[in-house]
């Protein structure tokens with residue numbers, strides 16, 4: 001929990017010697033509380049006070065980074081229980097488990113499949129983050145699979161083994177990739193901890209109880225391992241949600257430092273619907289990482305879409321730049337449609353215009369990211385605003401005609417918009433799905449574009 005200026009003042013020497021550049025210790029404390037000064041400016045702060053200040057400055061849920069380069073995955077650093085309080089910061093990592101018992105061709109096929117699980121939605125690229133290699137065979141086979149997977153993917157890696165020698169060799173093979181080691185327990189921590197420290201990699205700390213986790217993370221922290229992910233093992237859904245919720249709650253509300261880490265869930269189900277439902281639940285309820293086996297497109301698409309929604313800022317709708325977007329090989333006779341700058345509205349209209357194969361202009365009006373009906377109700381999509389946006393965007397210089405297509409839901413503004421803009425207003429379909437047939441019909445009416 002952050003300290004106030006007065007809390008910090010109590011930790012300072014209170015001699016007002018001014019060597020820190022501030023007139024009093026209290027003034028320096030106030031700057032420290034605002035994070036506008038560094039504690040090392042005072043040469044007289046004791047080591048205990050420094051440790052207390054450092055600990056107070058730590059986020060309640062530690063940041064953990066897995067992987068390197070462009071595909072580095074950051075998880076944790078969360079500060080709230082509910083997304084309406086503030087945006088959740090680092091999206092839950094989604095990964096797939098590959099068992100080393102699988103045959104090589106099957107592993108390669110699974111890898112190809114995982115890499116194909118990339119989607120574009122409302123202008124954002126969605127893809128999975130992690131591939132976990134799980135040891136079920138001997139050390140050699142595990143390392144062969146680690147080598148094969150790491151050589152063929154840029155995704156972050158999770159090494160699922162409790163075998164010290166296998167872990168050592170796998171970490172050597174993946175040096176520089178900063179894989180996540182799954183998992184350290186009370187039973188194996190003493191034999192694995194030195195290896196983990198040597199390679200400076202993040203680890204999963206596992207115990208079926210929260211008390212057990214607290215003891216284990218305190219021990220790891222003492223050993224200098226701070227990038228930790230928590231796992232209470234595979235449990236019935238309700239019990240696992242309880243664990244994950246309690247971990248977040250205790251870290252945030254009770255300042256439980258030993259549980260102030262992101263949590264992980266491993267799902268090992270053969271029923272793909274059940275697996276997907278469970279993964280979705282953990283994405284919603286505080287999962288830092290979710291690992292599953294099923295690589296069906298429908299699973300990945302639904303989980304990635306859910307994650308995108310949960311980790312968007314509820315106070316700031318996803319929006320695009322308000323301007324004219326030409327779609328296809330437009331000419332000065334191409335039709336012009338208007339919508340709002342809410343990403344979902346724009347991209348829905350865009351995909352339907354593309355599907356129509358009729359080149360067209362889409363004018364996106366700045367409605368602060370509101371959808372058509374919401375913006376109209378909030379008076380952000382009024383004839384005056386649309387008309388001003390038409391002028392500002394330079395639409396009249398791009399087309400030779402003076403026709404604008406408005407969404408069917410705001411047919412009521414057509415007359416007023418005609419008066420405000422001087423353009424002929426055509427009411428388009430209510431649903432975007434009606435755009436292709438609407439545009440195709442329009443294209444066969446030359447009087448529309450020539451008027």
Ligand code: SF4
Pocket residue numbers: 012013014015016017018019020021022023024025028041042043044045
């Ligand atoms: S240097 Fe330290 S002791 Fe001196 S005024 Fe600043 S905070 Fe106080």
